[in-house]
Amino acid sequence: MRPTSRARRAKSESGPVDLRSDTVTQPTKQMRAAMAAAEVGDDVLDRDPTMRALEERVAGLLGAADSLWVPSGSMGNLIALMAHLTRGDAFLAPAGSHVLEAELGTAAWLAGGMPRPLEHDGGPGKITPDAVRRAAGGPGPYYTMRTSLLCLENTHNAAGGTVTAPEEHAAVAAAARAAGLSVHLDGARLWHAAVALGVPPGALTVGADTVQVCLSKGLGAPVGSLVAGSAEFTAEARRLRKMLGGGVRQGGVLAAAGLVALDRVDRLAEDHERARVLAEGLREHGWQVSEPETNIVLISVADLAGTLTRFEDSGVRVAPMAGKVRLMTHADLTDGDIDTALDRIGPVENGVQDPAPAHLAPAGPGHRSLRRAAGSAGRAPARRAGR
Numbered sequence: 001m002r003p004t005s006r007a008r009r010a011k012s013e014s015g016p017v018d019l020r021s022d023t024v025t026q027p028t029k030q031m032r033a034a035m036a037a038a039e040v041g042d043d044v045l046d047r048d049p050t051m052r053a054l055e056e057r058v059a060g061l062l063g064a065a066d067s068l069w070v071p072s073g074s075m076g077n078l079i080a081l082m083a084h085l086t087r088g089d090a091f092l093a094p095a096g097s098h099v100l101e102a103e104l105g106t107a108a109w110l111a112g113g114m115p116r117p118l119e120h121d122g123g124p125g126k127i128t129p130d131a132v133r134r135a136a137g138g139p140g141p142y143y144t145m146r147t148s149l150l151c152l153e154n155t156h157n158a159a160g161g162t163v164t165a166p167e168e169h170a171a172v173a174a175a176a177r178a179a180g181l182s183v184h185l186d187g188a189r190l191w192h193a194a195v196a197l198g199v200p201p202g203a204l205t206v207g208a209d210t211v212q213v214c215l216s217k218g219l220g221a222p223v224g225s226l227v228a229g230s231a232e233f234t235a236e237a238r239r240l241r242k243m244l245g246g247g248v249r250q251g252g253v254l255a256a257a258g259l260v261a262l263d264r265v266d267r268l269a270e271d272h273e274r275a276r277v278l279a280e281g282l283r284e285h286g287w288q289v290s291e292p293e294t295n296i297v298l299i300s301v302a303d304l305a306g307t308l309t310r311f312e313d314s315g316v317r318v319a320p321m322a323g324k325v326r327l328m329t330h331a332d333l334t335d336g337d338i339d340t341a342l343d344r345i346g347p348v349e350n351g352v353q354d355p356a357p358a359h360l361a362p363a364g365p366g367h368r369s370l371r372r373a374a375g376s377a378g379r380a381p382a383r384r385a386g387r
């Protein structure tokens, strides 16, 4: 029998266990206290001192000259792409990347980039230096499309929170630079990669010109991301942020929560362990589950819409991702919540098949059916009362 402790007690005995995302967390008491006490200024006119402190601290952690606070990861990525791309340039990114699939096409629409997804030839979520060299192309006639950017993602969300190690990242970034490309790293969950590997976050940014990191995912801040790079880049990023309506005034109220969030990086190891326990339990129940490298578990199912409805009805909230069921562990869960989720989900009943490897699924018809599934999940029957 497992021990009963504070960490094991289920927070969700009477409500749903929310495994949709690591963004569902509530700000901690320390965050709320820090927000109330924050020293602030008008960040659009001058600088806000608390935002500045956060920007300097994150730049230091990432090994960058400077960083800029932005309201969201999507805005951070967009600003970086706008800074790197000239309209009509092609950019490369691993298939299923957030910038390709989940930012409403802003990479093309607002930054003017032609997306070129690369298959995960280096393992789930990962591409090889050879693939980058091939896709970057060489000189051609004047009408040849110019490829100017590689956009990486660590951890790779749609591939199941997969981790790229420092030497793999550095080799791919070096290949891109040798081919004349700039490199942007979407590090929304770079903290998770660093904890999983036991390396400082700065070890995972080598060769990247710009990096985006989120405070509102595993670290639990209510809002905020940083986009980091050279001093010239952050000066331009500040202009682009304003252009997108992202200049905030007394932003220190928000940045104060971010500074507290940065003290929670090591805690991510608990989320990774809970994801491992969750995956193991699901496998024991007969589900076809990915081996989590961080805080994301993907289940392959034959009937995505039906499975989402079944989970929702049982009191376990999950999300569709790349044709699979995604479960994410986060700071507001206990070990007991994982036990509760496993009890509620129970054994697989109708068998599961999955023809597509996890890392190749995001593009193509699989993704279209994912959208349909998401729509029908939205219309799913209400959760049972008392869950």
Ligand SMILES: Cc1ncc(COP(=O)(O)O)c(C=O)c1O
Pocket (backbone or CB within 6 Å): 071, 072, 073, 074, 075, 077, 098, 099, 153, 155, 156, 157, 186, 188, 189, 214, 216, 225
């Ligand atoms: C890999 C990745 N990049 C970027 C984002 C965008 O972050 P935001 O929701 O803050 O815009 C997300 C969000 O989940 C993500 O998973």
